Amino acid sequence: MVLTAEQHHPNIKIFVSAHKQATFPEGNSIVPVQVGAANAATRFTNTLHDDEGVNISAENPRYCELTAQYWAWKNEDADYYGFCHYRRYFDFTDTPHKENDYGEIIDSYIDNHALAEYGINDDAIARAVDGWDVITTPLNDVRRIGGFSNLKQHWDADEHLRLKDLRHMYDILCARHPDYKVDADAVLNGRTAAFCNMFIMRKDIFFEYNEWLFPLLDEFAAATDFSRMDVQTTRTVGHLSERLLNIFIVHKQRTGAHWKIKRLQCVHFLHPEPATVLKPLDAGYKNVVPVVFAADNNYVPMLTTTIYSMLKNASKDRSYDVIVLERNISDENKQNIRQFFERFPNAVIRFFDVSRYLAGFNLTTSNAHISIETYYRFIIQEALPFYSKLLYLDCDLVVNGDAAELFDIELGDNAIAAVPDIDFIGNLNMKNGERAGYVRKQLHMRDAYGYFQAGVLVMNLERMRKIHTVHEWLEIASKPGYIYNDQDILNVECEGLVTYLDYSWNVMHNCAGRVNGVFDFAPANVYKAYMTSRKAPKIVHYAGFDKPWKNPWCDFASLYWSYAQETPFMAQMIATMSGVERPAPPEHHERAIAEDSPIRKYVDVLAPTGSKQRELMKVVARKVQGKR
Incomplete structure (x- = not known):
């Protein structure tokens, strides 16, 4: 006898943050949410919106996808709360897939083939989630990404992230939760972390995490002048939460939580945009x-x-x-x-x-x-x-x-x-x-x-x-x-x-x-x-x-x-x-390629993992960074 989804599945909600239209998988477990809806020029008709109910939608330029996380915490009920992005999803299968240096599976389109390949459906999600306490993306070693010696160096290598902001958050954390200092030191001085702000948590853990996380972020935001920051630096709050997630989990495990933690691969879709669909011209056009x-x-x-x-x-x-x-x-x-x-x-x-x-x-x-x-x-x-x-x-x-x-x-x-x-x-x-x-x-x-x-x-x-x-x-x-x-x-x-x-x-x-x-x-x-x-x-x-x-x-x-x-x-x-060549786009040298950088897909094509080109690119990147 095969059980129906209603008979077997726990109430799992995977909230998919989206600030632009995308192809969203169908299923009871998949909940697309338009983030920053309070400031959006266009309101999506095929998603929920993070400005309904209790929300911090207006803070999206600083809090990024966390506005969906906050909204789900305050307005939704589930046994498990999970978070993905419109272009990044967990691989819910047991089949290992090839990753790039950033710990991501690279694919093209969110179509039926891909959904089957990575188990992005209610049944596969239930099998992958049920019985676990916390699920994140795999721990990735920053030495693999760019030869960094620790997470602090990895942070500092991003031209848009300031080391003083990471130190500020560290001070806030240690002042509010002194028992977290040893864990913060271990994570920030270490070389591995789960990136992308993607996770799935049992309800009680999710609530505990949010009750711990948002006061930290709010204190940082209240004491920070964002008025002259560029768009990417303004997103610092969202970047901080990535590091804080790792610190939270490390602390809870060190202090006896004994959570069953699972790491699922992350699939990065290069073309998540909806398929183009043309319709007949309206009746006003004749013959x-x-x-x-x-x-x-x-x-x-x-x-x-x-x-x-x-x-x-x-x-x-x-x-x-x-x-x-x-x-x-x-x-x-x-x-x-x-x-x-x-x-x-x-x-x-x-x-x-x-x-x-x-x-x-x-x-x-x-x-x-x-x-x-x-x-x-x-x-x-x-x-x-x-x-x-x-x-x-x-x-x-x-x-x-x-x-x-x-x-x-x-x-x-x-x-x-x-x-x-x-x-x-x-x-x-x-x-x-x-x-x-x-x-x-x-x-x-x-x-x-x-x-x-x-x-x-x-x-x-x-x-x-x-x-x-x-x-x-x-x-x-x-x-x-x-x-x-x-x-x-x-x-x-x-x-x-x-x-x-x-x-x-x-x-x-x-x-x-x-x-x-x-x-x-x-x-x-x-x-x-x-x-x-x-x-x-x-x-x-x-x-x-x-x-x-x-x-x-x-x-x-x-x-x-x-x-x-x-x-x-x-x-x-x-x-x-006349033989005049079209000028090449201006070069922009990044000190490090961030995990959400749009140029990563070209790096993966031109310099695959393990290739001589990749190793040479790392050496060049280190020199650009001014590091040996």
Whole structure:
């Protein structure tokens, strides 16, 4: 017989402190709390709030996550009280996971896989907690973090923490509780501690801890001038509580508490933010033309030029839902793009982060001028479930006609509408037989002369969903051997389900003289149709290595710059073309990388634990600190 959660579980509440929106695990044991709610500009609708009932919410800039701890102490009832952060959780399983030097497991997203991996659910939490008195993160040795000799040195190494504040708290503690002096000395002169202010305690211990802790912190805060402190130094009270937690536990054990103490690993999620979810445009937008692009932060000027060309030639009687698939476009660039396109009231610019979809897939490209962003189109069918049809456009083109006309083309039961790829088709007729051999050995297409160019697509999403799931598309894309990557895959998987467009909808420019060196090898009717389309192109596609922002003399460059010069990124494009490199962000040398430092994830990637790079980084850090 399996017991239900209600029959077996003690009343465990793990309060998750959050000052920004995040993905919160579901479960009766998980209680998200917005901290600093009293001062917040936005009130979260999916959490409790630390400014309700008896609270110190207004003190959050100084007390940090302790405002949630105080609130839970005064307003909630449980058998066990636990505390995590919106990006840090306990690993409630018995399975050891690899840690970095800071004693943390590094993971990406709070998703179903991660929740199962680390047992972040009611059943696993109950099994891990029940029967224990106190649970903390593992004791970490500060020698491992940065070669520090003790916790005082570790504190002093942080540019935002002052040793005089730690001494002040030490004096307050020893004056209020003289019997704690030996324990404070042992902890602060020692090398190990549990960090992150994460713990789970039995109710009576939790209440005793708070009755001891907050008077100490309040006395420190009352005697401290915070008025000229920077934001990080203002958080000193929260940092002090980390050290005090360790002193409290050491003292209680030394004096005979005999608590059963457990150490659970800490999981640090690098991307706790909620998954991006797009919804249909509201009813005010009529006759919507959805158009999807894919770009990264470096491609923002070209993305903006392409969108601008499209909207400048767009019908005023239609609405345009412009969706950019991306992973790293900066907030500043997003804001600049949105502001620029406010001049088009019939268009909406939206961004969709595809990182979650691509996690776990090894996606590479075979050509230097083809970026990873090319694979983003595979996730469209799931990311935009409310659309059955849309346009997909590359960012290295300009739209010289009305995109609504392209969107309105009927596809019937076909999956895609596209222009035949005259470059690929021309290569099929080459004497060397390389492209024909590639088709025979890799693509296995029935009729390779039907191969289309995938930079301009009308996509029948309903049909695409029937062909493959997003996971299946990406699995196929992960396989090696494709020359043109996702374009090859689309041609193979959609063969026989293609509506062919007039060449004017995707006029590839004359890159490296290919019109008379490749295109003219295509069947006569294909070549003739292409040459006719050059006279009145609706879309010019700068496919290949020769781009107008690199070579202003390339084919159709003047057309491109007629649009690009009107965008706010023209100066950046000219600077890049002139060989002016974008300045690197200013360096900021930290004397130590704090346990909550945002740069830690880069350190872990560039210099993994145990590597020579890590040891060298430690030596450099010590020299920066002025220590031997």
